[in-house]
Amino acid sequence: MTTITTTTKQPPHVLVFPYPAQGHTLPLLDLTHQLSLHDLKITILTTPKNLPTVSPLLSTHPQIHTLVLPFPSHPLIPAGVENVKELGNSGNLAIIAASTKLSDPITLWFKSHTNPPVAIISDFFLGWTQHLAQHLNIRGFAFYPSAAFFAGILNYCWGNLESVKGLDVVDFVDLPRSPSFKEEHLPSVFRRYRESEPDCQLVRDSLVANKLSHGFIFNSFESLEGEYLGFLKREFGHERVYAVGPINLLGPESTDQGNPVTDSSDNVFKWLDGCPDGSVLYVCFGSQKLLNKKQMEALADGLEKSMVRFIWVVKTGTAQQVEDGYGVVPDGFDERLAGRGLVIRGWAPQAKILSHRAVGWFLSHCGWNSMLEGIVAGAMILAWPMEADQFIDARLLVEELGAGVGACEGTATVPDSEELARVIGESMSEKGAGVKMKAKELRRKALEAVKEGGSSLNDLNGLIEELCKLKIQ
Ligand SMILES: O=c1ccn([C@@H]2O[C@H](COP(=O)(O)OP(=O)(O)O[C@H]3O[C@H](CO)[C@@H](O)[C@H](O)[C@H]3O)[C@@H](O)[C@H]2O)c(=O)[nH]1
Numbered sequence: 236m237t238t239i240t241t242t243t244k245q246p247p248h249v250l251v252f253p254y255p256a257q258g259h260t261l262p263l264l265d266l267t268h269q270l271s272l273h274d275l276k277i278t279i280l281t282t283p284k285n286l287p288t289v290s291p292l293l294s295t296h297p298q299i300h301t302l303v304l305p306f307p308s309h310p311l312i313p314a315g316v317e318n319v320k321e322l323g324n325s326g327n328l329a330i331i332a333a334s335t336k337l338s339d340p341i342t343l344w345f346k347s348h349t350n351p352p353v354a355i356i357s358d359f360f361l362g363w364t365q366h367l368a369q370h371l372n373i374r375g376f377a378f379y380p381s382a383a384f385f386a387g388i389l390n391y392c393w394g395n396l397e398s399v400k401g402l403d404v405v406d407f408v409d410l411p412r413s414p415s416f417k418e419e420h421l422p423s424v425f426r427r428y429r430e431s432e433p434d435c436q437l438v439r440d441s442l443v444a445n446k447l448s449h450g451f452i453f454n455s456f457e458s459l460e461g462e463y464l465g466f467l468k469r470e471f472g473h474e475r476v477y478a479v480g481p482i483n484l485l486g487p488e489s490t491d492q493g494n495p496v497t498d499s500s501d502n503v504f505k506w507l508d509g510c511p512d513g514s515v516l517y518v519c520f521g522s523q524k525l526l527n528k529k530q531m532e533a534l535a536d537g538l539e540k541s542m543v544r545f546i547w548v549v550k551t552g553t554a555q556q557v558e559d560g561y562g563v564v565p566d567g568f569d570e571r572l573a574g575r576g577l578v579i580r581g582w583a584p585q586a587k588i589l590s591h592r593a594v595g596w597f598l599s600h601c602g603w604n605s606m607l608e609g610i611v612a613g614a615m616i617l618a619w620p621m622e623a624d625q626f627i628d629a630r631l632l633v634e635e636l637g638a639g640v641g642a643c644e645g646t647a648t649v650p651d652s653e654e655l656a657r658v659i660g661e662s663m664s665e666k667g668a669g670v671k672m673k674a675k676e677l678r679r680k681a682l683e684a685v686k687e688g689g690s691s692l693n694d695l696n697g698l699i700e701e702l703c704k705l706k707i708q
Pocket residue numbers: 256257258259261324380381494519520521522523524548581582583584585586601602603604605606608622623624625
């Protein structure tokens with residue numbers, strides 16, 4: 236690839252391609268917001284049903300273009316479904332496989348464009364776009380809404396597929412601190428790999444293709460996982476590894492897109508206003524996870540027994556799921572706990588709730604966005620990793636940084652409500668004070684990273700400089 240040269244004539248055109256899952260799309264839109272504040276021409280690729288998530292960003296930056304392509308059909312994706320939130324984490328394989336069919340329409344659009352992009356920034360789940368970038372003779376950048384630690388683990392797994400598959404415990408001897416993970420704690424996208432399934436091959440090829448990227452962008456920051464960022468730079472053999480997180484706080488103009496506020500949110504903040512500082516536990520498991528009936532009952536029981544103030548965000552399922560008890564709060568719970576606890580059904584303004592002075596603790600599945608939001612809020616995280624990258628995130632926070640505590644683990648695990656109540660109670664008592672202090676320290680470091688002169692702002696500037704160097708010939 237020798238056709239890239241430096242120019243100052245025209246703003247470079249960058250195609251941004253978010254992956255259709257809340258936890259992936261929102262941080263890439265936050266990054267796009269930052270890029271739009273500079274002299275770059277931007278087009279966002281999306282599909283009709285995902286367009287509303289992009290709309291707030293388009294209102295803020297009307298100069299951003301969109302490329303709206305029909306969502307490709309797939310036998311395992313019901314008609315009209317275009318986002319992982321409607322399928323749960325296991326839907327990723329089909330969505331990634333379906334997305335590969337967008338390669339031809341993108342190529343057609345590119346070839347007919349008078350000023351085509353010089354670079355594509357796409358979510359790492361869309362790694363197949365790195366092949367496309369090579370084919371179109373442009374630069375590809377892989378965006379990770381997740382940890383560098385996770386990327387190191389995932390790369391190793393794909394690179395050593397034959398030797399890793401079948402092991403009960405995998406030792407990642409080359410990674411900093413040589414961590415070991417049980418098979419059930421490895422990334423779900425790897426665990427679901429089956430050689431005989433064509434979709435799995437597409438997913439594997441797509442994830443492996445990320446190594447062709449010209450640059451790597453992480454929603455992370457140096458003092459959170461500098462060791463792992465350094466490891467990746469050595470592994471990739473260059474310095475174009477940009478840690479620009481927490482992205483939503485970068486620079487003077489931070490973002491808060493895509494979080495439609497539910498009706499109950501006014502009540503939530505009124506209620507929080509009446510609570511003492513740091514007295515409330517916030518409970519939420521991201522945008523995809525729906526707890527089953529037994530888990531819902533055990534969690535409700537644990538919260539009740541813990542005697543603490545709480546906000547519990549409950550994702551609601553389809554009519555069939557509700558009938559099967561998924562996401563159903565036990566009868567009478569709201570009424571019994573009224574005053575001490577609040578249940579929000581649907582979508583909560585999480586980042587805002589976490590940053591309220593009354594919230595001090597966060598029972599979380601350790602999705603990377605939730606972890607960052609918890610860190611930024613200085614909330615102490617009680618970890619219940621379930622799937623995806625969450626065991627890796629929890630390891631970093633609880634064992635390596637000592638800034639969180641373990642509460643439960645496993646996607647189908649039904650917690651012992653007594654034990655859960657004990658962990659919650661202890662964390663909120665004097666016993667949790669040491670961990671709480673580390674959480675506050677991590678908050679300070681996160682805020683420092685996004686300030687003028689901070690590592691994340693410096694990396695953002697480095698990324699923008701790199702993009703501005705590019706011009707297609
Ligand atoms: O009621 C809600 C629920 C979620 N959120 C937001 O949605 C995002 C959720 O992201 P995350 O915490 O990362 O969880 P998931 O939605 O589960 O994200 C998937 O994608 C992440 C990024 O790759 C992974 O780290 C997770 O493990 C994976 O499950 C966060 O910004 C939350 O603030 C809300 O604002 N309100």
